[in-house]
Amino acid sequence: MKLDSKAPEGPLAEKWTKHKFNLKLVNPANKRKYDVIVVGTGLAGASAAASLGELGYNVKAFCFQDSPRRAHSIAAQGGINAAKNYQNDGDSIYRLFYDTIKGGDYRAREANVYRLAEVSVNIIDQCVAQGVPFAREYGGLLSNRSFGGAQVSRTFYARGQTGQQLLLGAYGALNRQIANGKVKMYTRSEMLDVVIVDGKARGIITRDLITGKIESHSAHAVLLCTGGYGNVFFLSTNAKGSNVTAAWRAHKKGALFANPCFTQIHPTCIPVTGDHQSKLTLMSESLRNDGRVWVPKTARPGLKAADAVNIPESERDYFLERKYPSFGNLVPRDVASRNAKYVCDEGRGVGTTGLAVFLDFSDAIKRDGEAxxxxxxxxxxxxxxxxxxxxxxxxPMMIFPAVHYTMGGLWVDYNLMTTVPGLYALGEANFSDHGANRLGASALMQGLADGYFVIPYTIGDYLAGMPYEKVSTDRPEFKEAIDTVQSRINKLLSIKGKKTVDQFHRELGLTMWDYCGMSRSEKGLKFAKEKIQKLKEEFWSNVAVLGGAGELNQELEKALRVADFIELGELMIDDALNRSESCGGHFREESATPDGEAKRKDDEFAYVAAWEYKGENQSEALHKEELIFENVKLTQRSYK
Amino acid sequence: MKITLKVWRQKDANSKGAFKTYEHSHVSQDMSFLEMLDVLNNELVQKGEEPIAFDHDCREGICGMCSLYINGRPHGPLQTTTCQLHMRSFKDGETITIEPWRAKAFPVVKDLVVDRGAFDRIQRAGGYVSVNTGGVPDANEIAIPKKIADEAFDAATCIGCGACVAACKNASAMLFVSAKVSQFALLPQGQPERKERVEKMVAQMDEEGFGACTNTKACEAECPKGISVANIARMNREYFSAITSSYEVMAKGGGD
Structure with missing residues (x-):
């Protein structure tokens, strides 16, 4: 399979404008003849569904939550980047592009990233027009802050609830289209398969989570806006319901999965307290602007925060300030996370589990006052x-890194189309813009860029070439997909094993965290692969799922998701094994500089690893999209 | 810690429900309330008993999906969401009663899960600014006084959980509706549709079967985001002003 990125030729700054001109248009009167399915109602899904409805397409939108407003974009705290240069501090579209490519450790596509930076400015305009209450200065204009190590102040924010406010803006736009009859909304409805007819995505199979009814929906195109797969680690900052099922089902129907091992570990999360832990809570990394990260110079097992105040300065190791004097506590997420792991591995971690470091505000409070x-x-x-x-x-606070975001996802071309014609992936569900590491305040930007300003243009190019005829859900392809879904559900309910779904999920998560988390080695990855294969076998013979198929059954929902996470876990390990370089958020122990920093291997790995499903228990096939850098020079990151 | 739980169990919307008692001995102070229920559910599954259904998602206090009426208070004893409530707020040996939100407009789906679709329908009636994607002015075109922007933000932080309705003896949704009405009434972007928005949202609220507001302020006291009842006062004024001077009324020669 040849992967064609469809990235347009020509100078970087003109690519998107030229491409938009070359895209085919659908006549306004004909848009109503096309149906589009949007799965997921986070920033990408809600903005796409609303924008496509406004254009005149018939949209069906789906979410598994009880309301589209609850999608996990709502939990994003810090902010959203845009190259407005309102602060007169030297920002520009090119600088945002450059920072994003560099921050992604040169594993993203130049054309996509430039477009992202280009439309970032429109996003802020759009949100303000919707009544999103961004933070403002006394003069009444918008306020910005520097975020996640950026050298310019380009982050727009709404206190610590930026994701909430942006999502409620998109939810409002979506509601308006629901009220206008252009979007039909299906809540508590989970996509369990995609339906391919004559090689094109023409519909989905869903389960109504209240009645258990399996339903078919047909359309001319399907958009997956289903978020990331961080919950493969069980413990992550994702919502409990966040899952990979929609993307994974699409993968098994022919959509290539790109860079699955690229996951982001966020440095400032509240540490684990015990075996009951169900999720990890992120605290915005804006805290690192004023907090100082430290551990004791010598190990003090079980050190409590209350006793930390008695430890004199001379016995504290502000390890980020020591190792990275120019960036200090503001080093990128991966560097901060990895170094926290190292000091804990050395036994200098604090708290009851020893898996925590201090984030201390006492100097900032002394300097600026508590108010x-x-x-x-x-x-x-x-x-x-x-x-x-x-x-x-x-x-001092205690913090520890936690899985936060997944840069990998379904492979998409410049039009956001996967390798299955008519099947698109937007937002965190695709792999496209963040390379091997995402910058802070860039996830919100990408979700809204894809939904408001990219897909409304690119989908027309595809639909313009499609006949108006709808496909009937009575076709054998739909029946077959329904049968597959139903037999999977029946199988899970019939096992009647001894172990709960959560127990399997925890085991999977622990294995992934230990061997495919912040730091990876060939030996560890091979060991983990075997463990996961065994876990899969055990899951399908010993999982306990009570209740029936035709009712609200939360254990069944979880079981269907965990079954897919287990398979994804194995692919992540294969991908991590293949990529024997340290890159972005992913540190490969065999690939380090003499002073222990990450060492990238550009001659071997400057490509997107896109994996093709080959059948049950078969190894997946690797396809490479070579990354061509025409505008930036590849350099090793240094924050010293 | 050991606790006794009295939990509302109800098979579905049409079945009759009842309290069931569980002795729970594997509780630690550091557990969140929902983690305490997770642990119980895992034990139930292992015993072959059907686990308790409850809504939850982000577990960060922001998505508004979790609910639970705990010991007679929505989201329990603290002014926070249930997912942010920890077992250190309870005593060893305590009996804890857990019910679903109780309101006619929020019918029970199963156990502790209720249907809050009414909230979505109210938002759909007008809880937005009618702008299409694209073609909007530059974000800094209109300056907004910081005080106004902050007040709009305070109203906009509503998470749509429904605690205000559950707390109210009349099951009134006034706090929820007024928060959205206020956000847009305060901001310049909300002005063109200011009057019809409040009329439509209030009409939908009434149609959903929520009760009237009698100013007991239980909603504000229980709101996990501390949304102020000042918003309700503002909405009443907005509504009165709208029905007496809306563009339709003025077109007919009525109003002032």
């Missing part, structure tokens, strides 16, 4: 106090 710190981070401090019972105004 200033409260104004900046009040809600985060309250959240921390609520969860841990510690008061971060008085004692």
């Amino acid at each position: 200033t710190i409260r104004a900046k981070y009040g809600n985060l401090f309250d959240m921390y106090a609520q969860i841990t019972g510690d008061n971060p105004y008085k004692v």
Whole structure:
């Protein structure tokens, strides 16, 4: 299979404009003859469904939550980047492009990333027009902050709830189209398969989570806006319901999965307290603007935050400031995370589990006063106090890295189409813009760029070549897909084993975290692969799923998702094994510089690894999309 | 910790429900309330008993999916979401009663899960600014006083969980509806549709069967995001102003 990125020729800054001109258009009067399915209602899905409805297409939108407003984009805290240069500090579209390509460690496609930076400015305009209450200065204009190590202030924010406000804006736009009858909304409805007719995506199979009814929906195109797969690790900052099933089902029907091992570990999360832990809570990394990260110079097992205040300066190791004097506590996420892991591996971790480092605000409070710190981070401090019972105004916070985002996802071309014609992937569900590591405040930007400003143009090019005729859901392809879904459900209910779905999920997660997390080695990955194969076997012979198929059955929902996570886990390991370089958020122990920093191998790995499903228990086939850099020079990152 | 749980179990919307009692001895102070239920559910599954259905998703206090009426209070004893409530807020040996949201407009789906579709339908009636994608002015075209922007933001932080309805003896949705009405009434972007928005949203609210507001302020006291009842006062004024001076009324020569 030859992977054609369809990235347009010509100078970087003209690619998107030229491409838009070359895309075929659908006559306004004919748009109503086309049906489009949108799965997922986060930033990408809600913005796409609303925008396509506005254009006149008939949209059917699906979400598994009880309301489209609950998609996990809502939880994004920090902000959204845009190259507005409102601060007069030297930002530009080119600089945002450059920072994103560099931050992704040169594993993303230049043309896509430039387009992302280009449309970023439109996103802010759109959101403000919707009434999104971004933070403002006293003069009434929009406020910006520097975020995640950026050298310019280009991040727009709404206190610590930027994702919520952006999603509610998109939800409003979506609601307006639902009210206008252009979008039909299906809530508590989970996609369990995609239906291919004559080589094209023509529909999906869903399960109504209340009645258990398996339903068929046909359309002219299908958009997967289903988010990332961080929950393969069980513990992550994702919502409990976030899952890979829609993307994985698409993968098994022919959509290539790109760079599955590229996952992002976020450095500032609240540490694990015990075996009951169900998820990890992220605290915005804006905290690192004022907090100082440290551990004791010598191991002090079980050190509590309350006792940390008694440790003199001379016995503290501010390890990020020490190792990276120019960036200090603001080094990128992967560097901060990895170094926290190292000091804990050395036994210098703090707290009851030893898997935590301090994030200390005492100097900032001394410098700026408690009121200033409260104004900046009040809600985060309250959240921390609520969860841990510690008061971060008085004692240092404890933090530890956690899985936060997945850069990998379904392979898409410049039009956001997967390798299955008519099947698109938007937002975190695709792989396209963040390379091997995503910059802070760029996920919201990408989700909304894809939904508001890319897919409304590119989908027309495909639909313009499609006949108006609808395919009937009575066709054998739909019946067959329904049978497959139903027999899978029946199988899960009939096993009646001894272990709960959560137990399997935890085991999978622990294996992935230990061997395919921040730091990986060939030996560890091979060991993990065997473990996961055994886990899969055991799952299908010993899982306990009670209740029936025709009712609200949350255990069954989880079981269907975990079954797919297990298969994805194995592919992530294959991908990590193949990529024997350190790159972005992914550190390969065999590929390090003499001083222990990540070493990329550009001559061997400057490509997108896209995997093709070959059948049950078969190895997947690797296809490479070579990455061509015409505009940026590849350099090794240095934050020293 | 050991606790006793009295949990509302109901097979589906049409079946009759009842409390069932569970002795739960594997509870730690550091568990969140939902983790405590996870642990119980895992034990139930292993015993071959059907686990308790409850809604939850982000577990960060922002998606608004979790609910639960705990010991007679929505989201339990603290002014936070259930997912942010931890077992250290309870005593060893305590009996905890867990019910679903109780309101006619939120019918029970199963156990502790209710249908909050009414909230979506109210938002659909007008909880947005009618702008299409593209063709909008530059974001800094209109300056908005910081105070106004902040107040709009405070109203916009509503998570749509429904605690206000559950807390209200009349099952009124006024706090929820007024938060959205206020956000747009305050901002310049909301002005063109200001009057019809409040009329349509209030009409839909009434149609869904929510009760009237009698100013007991239980909603504000229980709202996990601390949305102020000042929004309700604002909505009442907005509504009165709209019905007496809406463009339709003025076109007919009525109003002031």
